Amino acid sequence: MEKTNYQNFNETIFHEVLDNGLNVYMIPKQEYHKVFATFTTNYGSFDQSFIDPVSNRKVNQPAGIAHFLEHKMFSMPDKTDAFETLSKLGVNANAYTSFDRTSYLFSGTNNTKEALEYLLHYVQTPYFTPSSVKKEQGIIDEELRMYQDYPSQRLFYGLLQNMYQKHPVNTEIGGTTLSIKKITAKKLYQAYNAFYHPSNMVLLLVGNINAEEMMSLIRDNQAKKGYQKQDPIKRFMPKEPKKIVTRHSEVLMSVTMPKVGLGFKLTPKSGLEALKQDFALSILLDMYFSSSSKYYNDLLKEGLVNESFEYSTIQETDMLSIAFTSDTAEPEALEERLIKMVLSLKRKKLDEETFQRLKKGMKGQFIMSLNSLESISMSFTKYHSHGISIFDVPSLIESITIEDLREVTSLIKKNCISSLYIRPSKA
DSSP: OEEEEEGGGTEEEEEEEOTTOOEEEEEEOTTOSOEEEEEEESOOTTOOEEEOTTTOSEEEOOTTHHHHHHHHTTBOTTSOBHHHHHHHTTOEEEEEEOSSOEEEEEEESSSHHHHHHHHHHHHTOOOOOHHHHHHHHHHHHHHHHHHTTOHHHHHHHHHHHHHOSSSGGGSOTTOOHHHHHTOOHHHHHHHHHHHSSGGGEEEEEEESOOHHHHHHHHHHHHHTTOOOOOOOOOBOOOOOOSSOSOSEEEEEESOSSOEEEEEEEEOOOOHHHHHHHHHHHHHHHHHHHSTTSHHHHHHHHTTSOOTTOEEEEEEETTEEEEEEEEEOSOHHHHHHHHHHHHHHGGGOOOOHHHHHHHHHHHHHHHHHHTTOHHHHHHHHHHHHHTTSOGGGHHHHHHTOOHHHHHHHHTTOOGGGEEEEEEEEOOO
16 A cells, blocks of 8 residues: 655555555544545446447447436435445435536544445446436436426536537536437446446545454455456547527526626646646636636626626536626627736736735635535545646645746637626516
8 A cells, every 4th residue: 555645735645556456545534523434436428439448349328327327316226225235334324416527425423444345335336227227317307397397407418518529528417318318327337337446446435444454444344346357438528619509699597687697618738737727717817806806896886786796717528618696787798808808918017016916815704615524525526537636736835936827818719709698588
């Protein structure tokens, strides 16, 4: 078992790759009472096209299948529910699917060894039948329809659909009513066998643990399961055109005041540079649109935004965007002002002192987040997929220069802007 010390944080990470390829990480934190465990597969809603390791043939699967699989993993062959079994052990269990990964997790203070054994057991026990898949299609369809009633969800995905023609980010993680109808038990097993192999997964334990003792338990557990070696999975991502799909769209919903979403599609970098690009963009937006900024306060004084105003970067594999959202009585005027403000960033002389202060603030916030076991667990797999440790993130933030901010401003193009309005529907 490898042991890496991060003296600046007084933290140690234990790591071992098991014979079946499973990456196991442990971060002992004896000052805590709780243990937080996540069992994550490098498989999310983006993974719809890949080479099946069993048949060695290219496979195209329906949108939403990763999320569907997550739902089905809790149904056990003996008709029990894995979630309920973990609850009976006294731990809190959950699972989630994102664009690029699916995680199963629990946290608790007692019975953590038993809970860990069971976590490994149920995630490595697929059980799908045609009837149970059909039943789940109805449940997930209801879930998707419910999300359609959430204005924030409509704004987020509506902007992505306006900007991205082929990239799977333009489809909700749960898929669509039509796509989930194409999911079968056979397709679920195909996806499971490809992406839930231990060599495509990461197990992380954080909290009050004895690393040697837990590693021994995990080694013994996995050695009994007879997994055969599997090579890395070849995945296919469609090439996204630089142009946006739609300049503007509108929908009617039950809202009291119009809502505006404004998106800027940027050219992304890859790997670690993509992460750095995202941090630089976040600092740039904080510089000009945070609650203490001149631009934000100008928008407030002009009555174009209220406290609902938000901005964010959206960075995923092969994509990078900026999104603004706000309630406003004057959608057209707000859109015009925001576009002028964002396009003007290219001409701004970036203030070094403000840049350093914001960078320091971002680094400080990240370090503060390391006080939470949950935050460490959630962030660990995200940064692991970028090839760095969570404890290397502050150094990455520190390495950002004002030139990096100037570089991201050069990516903002007038012809890559899209807007979406949600207007109140008539009663």
